[in-house]
Amino acid sequence: MALHSYSLRTKIFIGFMVVCFFSIIGSTAMSYLIIKKSTDEQSVTEMQNKFEALMKTLDYAVSHTNITQEKDLVNILQNEIYEISDINKHDVILYDLQGNYLVSNKELNLVAQKKIPHETLMNVLESDKRVDVQEYDQKVGSNVTSSYMILRNNMLEPIAIVYFPFYHNDDIYAGAFNKYVQYIILVNLFLILLSIWLSWVISKNLTKTITRISELITRTTLFGREMKPIKYFQNDELSGLVKSYNKMIYQIEDQKMLLANKEREEAWREMAKQVAHEVKNPLTPMKLLIQNFERKFDKNDPEIDQKVRNLSRSLVDQIDLVATVASAFSEFAKLPPKNDESFNLKEELENLVRVFNDDGNIYFHANKDMMPVRMDRIYLSRIFTNMITNAKQAVSEQRKSIINIDAELFNKKIIIVIEDNGIGIPKDKLEQIFEPNFTTKNSGMGLGLTMVKKMIEEYKGDISVKSEEGKGTKFTIILPTNV
Secondary structure: OOHHHOOHHHHHHHHHHHHHHHHHHHHHHHHHHHHHHHHHHHHHHHHHHHHHHHHHHHHHHHOOOOOOOHHHHHHHHHHHHHHHHHHHOOOOEEEOOOOEEEEEOOOHHHOOOOEOOHHHHHHHHHOOOOEEEEEEEOOOOEEEEEEEEEEEOOOOOEEEEEEEEEEEOOHHHHHHHHHHHHHHHHHHHHHHHHHHHHHHHHHHHHHHHHHHHHHHHHHOOOOOOOOOOOOOOOOOHHHHHHHHHHHHHHHHHHHHHHHHHHHHHHHHHHHHHHHHHHHHHHHHHHHHHHHHHHHHOOOOOOOHHHHHHHHHHHHHHHHHHHHHHHHHHHHHHOOOOOOEEEEEHHHHHHHHHHHHOOOOOEEEEEOOOOOEEEEEHHHHHHHHHHHHHHHHHOOOOOOOOOEEEEEEEEOOEEEEEEEEOOOOOOHHHHOOOOOOOOOOOOOOOOOHHHHHHHHHHHOOOEEEEEEEOOOEEEEEEEEEOOO
């Protein structure tokens, strides 16, 4: 999987882990190199100290006599060379200036090199310093540094060549490193666990605020109900983002207020037009009745009393219609008081469906037999009476009307879906369906769905609609059980 597909938190965590692992590997490798270098230096220092001690002992042994011949050197060192070897705890072999064997603390048959190689001999004779030759002794199975140096008499004349074989095994490195590994494994294991925990904590804390800001921005809309500023007191790179977000939501709140005022003003303007229209409808026939009565009035008419009664009855009917309009708009402004009680919503819906299901075309389904809810029964009855009535009135002439009502109890919420196969609602009118004066019918004042929405919102619920013209409409109502 590509790295770009991981979350920011995972990327930071992986980054920290990679850095930690490379640091641990680097420190381990560096420690090994330091140990190896230290061991090499210690080996060189040890060899140098032993060689210097050996040369001082030999110089002291030959300093008491003026040695000019090789025989004299052999005679002098024949016995002392064993003592010198014991003191320095090392083999000592002397060669003449032609590279031939002279004397040693070892038996002749045990001396592997009876003659110095010609190339090495030339290097030794041409140099005033010690000449070291790196070799590998297969018999012993270790590296050997063959050190050669000219031995001089008290007149500083060369009289012999001293050969000093210094054996050093690479197992010393392995032993030292293995001893180090025993400790470093425990330390590295602790560091790995610490780095994993530390990387996780750092990545979590670093992305926590970013995730929170992201969630808030995702939920932020012009019509959102809850837009709270983020409280962030750190002075880092994220503080600028937080300040920008807080500034944005304040601007959104201002725009919401302006938009709400504008919509409220527009709604009242439309409401006033609707009220005027609804009131004007009965006033026109009232005016015509009075004008017609005045034109035909005859006090000597024997049926004058009956005509007056007919006129009065017609005027009262029209006045009652005006009063009905006023009452309807009054109800829109104020809902009746709630009388909450606990009951089984499934039973209530079954009773309502039974009342309206005279044609047998309403089908009710519920996922549970017991759906406890706490709310006002009258509210519930008004909500679903309106919804079922609308579904029945939306019948299409092209097919038999079918209304499906599904109720589902899930996570302390009841989801009710009312779906019909009626004429549907045009797309351009779908957004206006919950407005006070909206209606697709030839009669009525368009307050039914507005009242339904208000009653559902009284219980912190929600209602939504989907519709396709010519195929039908589906309303989804979500109500908390409040139990």
